[in-house]
Amino acid sequence: MSAGTKKIDVTVGEVVEVNDLVKRFRFVRSDGGEMPTFSGGAHTVVEMRDGGVTRLNPYSLMSDPRDRSAYTISVRRDEVGRGGSLFLHRKVKPGDRMVLSYPVNLFALDLRAKKHLMIAGGIGITPFLAQIKQLSAMNGHFELHYSVRTAALASYAEELTARYPSNVHIYHDDRNEVIDLAQLLNGQPLGTHLYVCGPKGMIGWVCRTADAHGWPAQAIHSEEFLAPQSGKPFDVTLARSGKVIRVGEHQSFLEALEAAGVDAPYLCRGGACGQCETGVVSHEGRFVHRDHWLTDDQKACGERIMPCVSRFEGRSLVIDR
Amino acid sequence: MTIQFKDQTFHDDYTFRNSEWAIRRFPFPFHEDSYMYSVNLEPHLSLRPGSVFEKTFDVDEHYISEMKDRARVLANDPLRCQSLPHMTLAGWDLVELIMEAKAREYPDLFELRRDGDRWHWINKPLEIEQKFVFMDDTTLPCGPMEYITRQTQGDFAILDQREENLWMDAGMVTSQADWSLDFDIGMNFYEWHAPVPLAHELAVFQRALKFLLNLQQGAPVRRLNWTMTVNPLLDTSPENYHKWGVQKTELKPGNVGQKQHLRVELQTLFRLPRSNAIVFPIRCYLIRLEDLVTVPKWGRRLHRVLRDLPGELATYKGFIRNRPMIVDYLSQFDDGAPTSPGIFPD
Numbered sequence: 001m002s003a004g005t006k007k008i009d010v011t012v013g014e015v016v017e018v019n020d021l022v023k024r025f026r027f028v029r030s031d032g033g034e035m036p037t038f039s040g041g042a043h044t045v046v047e048m049r050d051g052g053v054t055r056l057n058p059y060s061l062m063s064d065p066r067d068r069s070a071y072t073i074s075v076r077r078d079e080v081g082r083g084g085s086l087f088l089h090r091k092v093k094p095g096d097r098m099v100l101s102y103p104v105n106l107f108a109l110d111l112r113a114k115k116h117l118m119i120a121g122g123i124g125i126t127p128f129l130a131q132i133k134q135l136s137a138m139n140g141h142f143e144l145h146y147s148v149r150t151a152a153l154a155s156y157a158e159e160l161t162a163r164y165p166s167n168v169h170i171y172h173d174d175r176n177e178v179i180d181l182a183q184l185l186n187g188q189p190l191g192t193h194l195y196v197c198g199p200k201g202m203i204g205w206v207c208r209t210a211d212a213h214g215w216p217a218q219a220i221h222s223e224e225f226l227a228p229q230s231g232k233p234f235d236v237t238l239a240r241s242g243k244v245i246r247v248g249e250h251q252s253f254l255e256a257l258e259a260a261g262v263d264a265p266y267l268c269r270g271g272a273c274g275q276c277e278t279g280v281v282s283h284e285g286r287f288v289h290r291d292h293w294l295t296d297d298q299k300a301c302g303e304r305i306m307p308c309v310s311r312f313e314g315r316s317l318v319i320d321r
Numbered sequence: 322m323t324i325q326f327k328d329q330t331f332h333d334d335y336t337f338r339n340s341e342w343a344i345r346r347f348p349f350p351f352h353e354d355s356y357m358y359s360v361n362l363e364p365h366l367s368l369r370p371g372s373v374f375e376k377t378f379d380v381d382e383h384y385i386s387e388m389k390d391r392a393r394v395l396a397n398d399p400l401r402c403q404s405l406p407h408m409t410l411a412g413w414d415l416v417e418l419i420m421e422a423k424a425r426e427y428p429d430l431f432e433l434r435r436d437g438d439r440w441h442w443i444n445k446p447l448e449i450e451q452k453f454v455f456m457d458d459t460t461l462p463c464g465p466m467e468y469i470t471r472q473t474q475g476d477f478a479i480l481d482q483r484e485e486n487l488w489m490d491a492g493m494v495t496s497q498a499d500w501s502l503d504f505d506i507g508m509n510f511y512e513w514h515a516p517v518p519l520a521h522e523l524a525v526f527q528r529a530l531k532f533l534l535n536l537q538q539g540a541p542v543r544r545l546n547w548t549m550t551v552n553p554l555l556d557t558s559p560e561n562y563h564k565w566g567v568q569k570t571e572l573k574p575g576n577v578g579q580k581q582h583l584r585v586e587l588q589t590l591f592r593l594p595r596s597n598a599i600v601f602p603i604r605c606y607l608i609r610l611e612d613l614v615t616v617p618k619w620g621r622r623l624h625r626v627l628r629d630l631p632g633e634l635a636t637y638k639g640f641i642r643n644r645p646m647i648v649d650y651l652s653q654f655d656d657g658a659p660t661s662p663g664i665f666p667d
Contacts, residue, residue, distance in 0.1 A: 006537060006538075006539045006540050036539060036594060037417075037595055038595075042597075065594075065595060102537055102538050103538055103594070104537060104538070105597045108482065108483070108597040110483055111408075111596065112406075134595075137456075138410070218483070267535055
């Protein structure tokens, strides 16, 4: 049985162009019922049937967790990706029927925190939108520092500053505004937890800086969903079923397993949760490990692979599926 | 069917009895003639009408008596119910989970009317009617977890999830198999399981934790666990060991069938939606051996399981002292015939 198989049939309620790069999608249950409650920071996996290709991409839920009438997500258009965001931007219209997974939270608030310090970059704002709604309903203490390219591309910055003027700080790249992280980290009260979501470089910078300033690892939380990347096609032998499959150029390894009828477990499909971890029986070639789950040692010894985001280059690969 | 609630005791005079109905639906925990630890989790889906696996939270003929016993234990020792400050949200999650499930599955016994955040809860067996504002702690007579678990059979541990571990940060524990919430509160998954023998070597806990960290909302799981208890005591706590431990010495060949009980826990696990915590209800079922052997398959199998159980496990489960007497008693119900697979009666 795959984890992540609990699904919700939904209908697209509305599609709103937030700015040149971002569209917002609202989903309601097709049977008219209520959506499951969720916790701020949770994501849903959206199933996209694009012709003969099925893609499952995770997106953070940005709506108010208490609002059970609908789920909303915001999607940034990625021109060089494998096409999931382009499919949503170009093809999905109000009234379309789609399938979402139940919510999964890999970026939960630590509810012990006396204060929640949030650092967002670009579309990384979305999980914070739900967390802020949850915290403000509970009189929670938060502060958001949000880095954007330009005012025109600053998704939800206006709404946030209007609603929470003393909690929200916006930094515009085109005005050379930069988060003074060292200063920010030094001034925090005891019991503050730090959360960061944004581009890979930003997450690394925030986590390293906090570590260097003596922040305990338990008080630093980050979420980065990796989109699977395209790569050269490769063949894989499945030891249990004896099948040989080909992973296409724009297909993830996990998607190729699913297309071959293999019920492989997954939750996040972004290299974070560890659910799809797969044993390697033998290989002759080089792994392209891209996940956050395996340790560097595990990646080096070549006995495990996370097929949601990682690939392989070489002559032969046999896995335990 | 309408449940005929009993008024019985789990202490002193021990008037607890299982009806014929309760015996037939007892969750016998052994699916084969031997036992070893395993991560024997399965989806908590409705199974077999009338069985304890049918409903999300099983209600049976002992409901009122068990809630009275809980109130009695709490009056003597309030620390059986604790919730660390960050766990209140999880308590509300539990209120919603239990009230919605009971109202849906037992409409003749429980009713929940919701008007936005204004909720109206009616518990007919316990004659409770409560209007309150959901998520407003000031509108209930006690904290949300305590409120709903005083009305729900079984112990409850609520586990916060952080740092790739689970932390026992809240609970209501009055019918436990010799463990203490007051001792375990704030511990992580490995710490509170530290006393369990053999399982660590088998890496059972690593695998179980990994599974639980990925437990999904809307996809609860369950397993059975078991031990042996002399007299129908729900509260076999370390705090009261001086009162109940000595009762093990009262077992004699002439009373083992009446006094010795098989104690089975139906353990379920649910991801809670708002708090992202996990709730772990541990529901205790007791059956005296002379009732258990009225199901011939169970009498045969329990004899074989207890006879062949490794000594460490009989010690950990607290019946090594009486094992020869129990096995001797059960042997008269084991004719050596083969038993059918699975836990249910033939």
